Amino acid sequence: MKFVDEYRDPALAGQLLAEIRQTVTRPWVIMEICGGHTHAIMKNGLDQLLPAQLELVHGPGCPVCVTPVETIDRAVAIAARPEVIFTSFGDMLRVPGSASSLFMAKSTGADVRMVYSPLEAVALARQHPEREVVFFAVGFETTAPGNGMALLQAKREGLTNFSLLASHVLVPPAIRALLSSPTNRVQGYLAPGHVCTVMGWQEYESLAEEFRVPIVPTGFEPVDILAGLLMALRQLEAGRYVVENQYGRSVSREGNRAAQRVMAEVFTVRDRAWRGIGVLPASGLVIRDDLAGYDAERKFAVESIRVRESELCQSGSVLQGLIKPDGCPAFGRECTPEHPLGATMVSGEGACAAYYRYHRTSHA
Amino acid sequence: MHNLNPEDFSCPLPIMEYETIQLAHGSGGRLSAELVSRLFLPRFGNETLNRLEDQAVVDFSQGRLALTTDSFVVDPLFFPGGDIGDLAINGTVNDVCMSGATPLYLAAAFIIEEGLPLSILHRVLLSMENAVKGAGVQIVTGDTKVVNRGCCDKLFITTTGVGRVPEGVNISAAKLEAGDKVILSGTIADHGMAILTSREGLSFASRVQSDTAPLNGLVAEMLRVSPLIHAMRDPTRGGLATTLNEFAASSRVGIMLEEAAVPVRPEVRGACEVLGIDPMYVANEGKLVAVVPAQVADKIVAAMRSHPLGREAVIIGEVVADKQGLVVMRTTLGAQRIVDMPVGEQLPRIC
Amino acid sequence: MCLAIPGRVVEIFQENGLIMGHVDYSGTVNKICLEYVPEIEVGQYTVVHAGFALSVLDEEEARQSFAAWQELVQAVAAQGTDIFGNPLEK
Numbered sequence: 001m002k003f004v005d006e007y008r009d010p011a012l013a014g015q016l017l018a019e020i021r022q023t024v025t026r027p028w029v030i031m032e033i034c035g036g037h038t039h040a041i042m043k044n045g046l047d048q049l050l051p052a053q054l055e056l057v058h059g060p061g062c063p064v065c066v067t068p069v070e071t072i073d074r075a076v077a078i079a080a081r082p083e084v085i086f087t088s089f090g091d092m093l094r095v096p097g098s099a100s101s102l103f104m105a106k107s108t109g110a111d112v113r114m115v116y117s118p119l120e121a122v123a124l125a126r127q128h129p130e131r132e133v134v135f136f137a138v139g140f141e142t143t144a145p146g147n148g149m150a151l152l153q154a155k156r157e158g159l160t161n162f163s164l165l166a167s168h169v170l171v172p173p174a175i176r177a178l179l180s181s182p183t184n185r186v187q188g189y190l191a192p193g194h195v196c197t198v199m200g201w202q203e204y205e206s207l208a209e210e211f212r213v214p215i216v217p218t219g220f221e222p223v224d225i226l227a228g229l230l231m232a233l234r235q236l237e238a239g240r241y242v243v244e245n246q247y248g249r250s251v252s253r254e255g256n257r258a259a260q261r262v263m264a265e266v267f268t269v270r271d272r273a274w275r276g277i278g279v280l281p282a283s284g285l286v287i288r289d290d291l292a293g294y295d296a297e298r299k300f301a302v303e304s305i306r307v308r309e310s311e312l313c314q315s316g317s318v319l320q321g322l323i324k325p326d327g328c329p330a331f332g333r334e335c336t337p338e339h340p341l342g343a344t345m346v347s348g349e350g351a352c353a354a355y356y357r358y359h360r361t362s363h364a
Numbered sequence: 365m366h367n368l369n370p371e372d373f374s375c376p377l378p379i380m381e382y383e384t385i386q387l388a389h390g391s392g393g394r395l396s397a398e399l400v401s402r403l404f405l406p407r408f409g410n411e412t413l414n415r416l417e418d419q420a421v422v423d424f425s426q427g428r429l430a431l432t433t434d435s436f437v438v439d440p441l442f443f444p445g446g447d448i449g450d451l452a453i454n455g456t457v458n459d460v461c462m463s464g465a466t467p468l469y470l471a472a473a474f475i476i477e478e479g480l481p482l483s484i485l486h487r488v489l490l491s492m493e494n495a496v497k498g499a500g501v502q503i504v505t506g507d508t509k510v511v512n513r514g515c516c517d518k519l520f521i522t523t524t525g526v527g528r529v530p531e532g533v534n535i536s537a538a539k540l541e542a543g544d545k546v547i548l549s550g551t552i553a554d555h556g557m558a559i560l561t562s563r564e565g566l567s568f569a570s571r572v573q574s575d576t577a578p579l580n581g582l583v584a585e586m587l588r589v590s591p592l593i594h595a596m597r598d599p600t601r602g603g604l605a606t607t608l609n610e611f612a613a614s615s616r617v618g619i620m621l622e623e624a625a626v627p628v629r630p631e632v633r634g635a636c637e638v639l640g641i642d643p644m645y646v647a648n649e650g651k652l653v654a655v656v657p658a659q660v661a662d663k664i665v666a667a668m669r670s671h672p673l674g675r676e677a678v679i680i681g682e683v684v685a686d687k688q689g690l691v692v693m694r695t696t697l698g699a700q701r702i703v704d705m706p707v708g709e710q711l712p713r714i715c
Numbered sequence: 716m717c718l719a720i721p722g723r724v725v726e727i728f729q730e731n732g733l734i735m736g737h738v739d740y741s742g743t744v745n746k747i748c749l750e751y752v753p754e755i756e757v758g759q760y761t762v763v764h765a766g767f768a769l770s771v772l773d774e775e776e777a778r779q780s781f782a783a784w785q786e787l788v789q790a791v792a793a794q795g796t797d798i799f800g801n802p803l804e805k
Binding site for chain 1: 565566567630633634637638639695696697698699700701702704707708711712713714715
């Protein structure tokens with residue numbers, strides 16, 4: 001595949017690794033905040049190939065993992081309504097809420113359907129005017145423009161039976177919270193390449209300056225990640241702290257203006273709870289008041305939800321990079337992908353699931 | 365035979381009173397008899413089946429019998445590269461022959477939803493007829509039931525197959541030994557991605573072709589050059605990863621794979637990347653994985669490559685004494701990762 | 716987070732008032748909304764996430780990155796500069 005295979009070239013990756021080994025002179029801690037990076041690192045075994053001085057910490061960049069239990073409970077409750085066709089990306093279907101997941105809701109009669117694009121959900125609303133089509137709009141800045149476009153399209157077509165259950169989160173406030181934490185150990189960041197494709201990298205410049213951390217928007221193939229790590233490492237070794245763009249073929253400083261305009265038209269920024277972390281200021285997107293008719297949360301009142309979460313689960317510490325997944329006492333014992341205690345074990349992008357899947361040799 | 369398009373046939377659909385399946389078609393009365401005599405027998409008729417007894421009585425020489433049964437509930441019924449009909453034949457033929465057995469006879473049971481158009485059933489039967497001929501087996505007994513609308517999804521087919529295991533052949537998932545080679549007959553993930561890309565809601569405009577095929581000819585070719593195959597399976601649901609994990613667990617050994625050696629068609633890989641799906645976990649319906657002693661591996665691969673269904677046969681790894689119960693893959697970059705059992709169905713993901 | 720894959724635009728059309736296109740990933744084609752990359756032309760590559768094209772891939776930039784990496788491969792230690800041309804400040 002063009003724009004893929006070149007970035008998986010073992011020879012080039014090997015040379016970048018050699019260069020990383022040559023560059024590092026002392027221990028550094030770099031966080032890849034994006035779950036897509038975590039996944040690629042584990043799948044390719046990059047962490048095994050890096051010099052021991054370079055420690056990678058896996059960040060909370062998995063929208064599935066940080067979606068609050070309450071939101072999943074709300075989704076399950078809305079999906080259970082007989083008039084509703086509940087649509088979702090595949091990711092959210094297995095994630096457990098307090099008592100049920102969307103898959104379990106489906107098995108007890110809810111009409112839950114998987115879609116690839118939010119526009120498929122709009123098409124369902126068009127085909128089924130007698131039903132209420134709800135789309136579970138999760139994701140970071142990468143996904144918000146598509147979900148926003150779906151809402152605007154429903155509005156343009158005059159579809160009153162379409163709504164979003166919106167649970168969008170934003171990356172820069174999470175980085176700010178992590179860097180502000182007294183327990184922070186992270187000295188450099190790989191920034192999420194596809195979030196930056198939409199938002200550009202300018203909003204990371206103040207973070208790099210204020211906290212004196214290199215931030216490198218990075219692509220998702222092995223060569224991209226190694227090149228991104230090398231760029232961050234060079235800055236750390238040289239005492240430089242700026243945003244440097246590894247993913248120039250897709251990311252510009254300004255990002256995608258058209259996408260940003262639609263996000264602003266549909267959503268507004270709010271404080272928001274991240275599962276395992278807590279409420280982060282101005283870190284979420286909710287549907288604007290003038291579009292309240294397309295907001296499933298307002299359209300379908302859900303009676304008081306009582307959230308239950310596992311007491312053993314330490315996914316919060318994992319998401320904050322305070323412990324590695326296998327540092328949790330429940331890892332691989334009480335908590336496995338078959339019986340997950342927390343979302344980091346459910347989502348394929350979750351650090352715990354990625355560890356369990358690719359990295360269990362020492363526990364097996 | 366894999367490019368069969370029943371619509372190209374001059375339609376031999378017998379003129380029936382009804383255009384759709386009625387509950388009465390499963391009642392055991394006149395309509396049932398008519399369905400069998402006009403739709404089923406012309407497709408599969410043979411001396412044994414034509415007797416229409418409640419059981420098939422067939423000759424069977426002494427030796428060991430391989431017996432398997434499998435239900436087919438695929439949605440959609442027709443997918444690129446195949447349909448539920450050839451899948452139901454090939455799947456059972458393959459399960460029989462993975463023991464090294466020569467598949468001989470099949471039984472087929474149909475559960476049909478009331479209201480299914482007869483033309484759909486007819487298309488499926490045409491394709492089954494073709495698959496039966498392709499695999500060189502006979503359907504010798506069968507059953508049809510019609511259930512109320514909503515009680516099943518259009519059409520379910522269960523096929524049961526028997527075959528004869530040749531002398532000296534003893535194939536089992538528990539027989540892997542350190543040093544054995546792991547051979548794969550061709551590209552993985554074709555069938556599962558054909559089904560997934562046909563699915564409503566996933567926006568695909570072009571589709572991947574299923575690999576559904578009967579593997580008994582290929583197996584016969586392998587056994588001709590060496591009966592020493594230790595383990596063999598067709599990696600269907602759960603994909604190659606699941607089959608190899610089952611092997612490793614049964615034999616208490618490790619399996620070390622080379623990522624770069626596992627073939628995936630470019631368009632299948634493209635579809636997997638789009639949906640975030642790992643081809644190692646995706647179903648195949650015309651591929652086999654065999655574990656054989658190192659000294660006969662090259663000979664068996666060569667024999668496989670001489671057969672149309674094994675042209676891309678390749679050694680993808682080997683059995684190791686350590687890493688007991690684990691399947692480990694050496695990545696293209698030289699690192700190692702565990703290839704675990706899948707938890708559930710592979711779901712398209714956006715993150 | 717945010718699985719996005721590069722594909723080549725093979726057809727551009729309108730559907731329900733939106734700019735849509737068919738995007739080819741090594742032989743598999745799916746339907747993608749191109750509203751966020753209205754400037755894209757058939758033959759160009761785009762990064763696609765959840766049914767939406769998010770950027771037009773910059774082939775010139777990609778070529779330059781590779782050129783830089785190849786140079787790194789050959790000359791980095793000797794020259795004392797990093798792969799992005801910055802002097803090594805050791």
